[in-house]
Amino acid sequence: MNTTRPNFIDQLHNAWHTQNSLLCVGIDPDITKMPAPLRDMPAERAFFEFGQAIIDATAPYACSFKPQIAYFSAHHAEDALQELIAYSHKHHPHIPVILDAKRGDIGSTAAQYAIEAFERFKADAVTVNPYMGFDSVEPYLAYSDKGVIVLCRTSNPGGSDLQFLNVDINGQSKPLYQHVAHLVANQWNATGQCALVVGATFPNEIKQVRDIVGDMPLLIPGIGAQGGDLAATLAAGLNARGTGVMINSSRAIIYASNDEHFAQAAAQAAQETTIEINRLK
Numbered sequence: 001m002n003t004t005r006p007n008f009i010d011q012l013h014n015a016w017h018t019q020n021s022l023l024c025v026g027i028d029p030d031i032t033k034m035p036a037p038l039r040d041m042p043a044e045r046a047f048f049e050f051g052q053a054i055i056d057a058t059a060p061y062a063c064s065f066k067p068q069i070a071y072f073s074a075h076h077a078e079d080a081l082q083e084l085i086a087y088s089h090k091h092h093p094h095i096p097v098i099l100d101a102k103r104g105d106i107g108s109t110a111a112q113y114a115i116e117a118f119e120r121f122k123a124d125a126v127t128v129n130p131y132m133g134f135d136s137v138e139p140y141l142a143y144s145d146k147g148v149i150v151l152c153r154t155s156n157p158g159g160s161d162l163q164f165l166n167v168d169i170n171g172q173s174k175p176l177y178q179h180v181a182h183l184v185a186n187q188w189n190a191t192g193q194c195a196l197v198v199g200a201t202f203p204n205e206i207k208q209v210r211d212i213v214g215d216m217p218l219l220i221p222g223i224g225a226q227g228g229d230l231a232a233t234l235a236a237g238l239n240a241r242g243t244g245v246m247i248n249s250s251r252a253i254i255y256a257s258n259d260e261h262f263a264q265a266a267a268q269a270a271q272e273t274t275i276e277i278n279r280l281k
């Protein structure tokens with residue numbers, strides 16, 4: 001369970017300040033959107049080269065990286081993901097890497113997923129689904145220096161199917177996502193390693209969550225390709241210190257261009273997004 005990486009929450013606070021950035025660069029490699037020379041390579045090699053170029057190009061503008069595991073595992077490219085995270089740790093050690101896996105299962109299986117995230121991939125944090133309750137999240141919390149980022153109010157339209165249902169807690173009715181925010185803030189986060197996912201497509205709900213969780217970090221996907229409102233998101237999500245958020249953008253940055261200058265285009269998109277975030281905050 002030992003790792004030489006610093007504690008995720010400390011890394012994040014450090015990156016917010018030293019990088020002057022609240023931008024999380026999402027790494028969702030899709031071979032069909034890559035430049036021609038990469039499309040012609042075996043997936044494993046293409047994913048690593050693409051990811052490496054994106055990481056190097058966007059590192060000056062990022063507070064975190066978030067590779068999405070499905071893009072790799074769907075194409076038998078988990079080794080490329082592992083290599084990419086090792087590359088990021090080596091060349092950009094001050095930038096935390098979040099493994100977006102959205103895991104959720106009974107404790108014994110969750111323990112294996114935790115090994116996968118933290119020992120195999122050596123991620124600094126992982127996204128998890130709270131639907132199966134506390135014992136499904138506990139195995140990740142056993143890694144005390146790692147971040148555990150719990151889905152709360154997701155960015156997709158279907159998130160409302162369950163997360164918006166009212167639940168009765170001690171005679172008080174509230175939407176399920178608010179109950180998740182309360183649970184994580186008041187019970188699951190005893191070790192201070194938790195964060196929550198809230199979508200930029202729902203700024204009103206981000207505000208509700210921020211009011212419940214105090215300064216807890218929020219991972220906020222949904223700007224860029226999903227059309228979330230950046231200004232409203234920042235107004236709702238920043239904590240009292242003007243930080244507290246990882247504003248994720250994936251496709252709008254990594255596919256800013258699909259010609260041979262894709263990395264330069266990604267750097268420019270990341271820089272512009274960071275400048276815009278800093279202007280609005």
Ligand SMILES: O=C(O)c1cc(=O)[nH]c(=O)n1[C@@H]1O[C@H](COP(=O)(O)O)[C@@H](O)[C@H]1O
Binds near residue numbers: 221
């Ligand atoms: O946990 C996530 O990262 C996540 C949660 C959520 O509610 N919505 C959401 O889009 N995501 C992820 O964030 C990324 C968004 O990508 P773009 O829409 O291309 O910026 C994808 O990797 C999604 O899987």
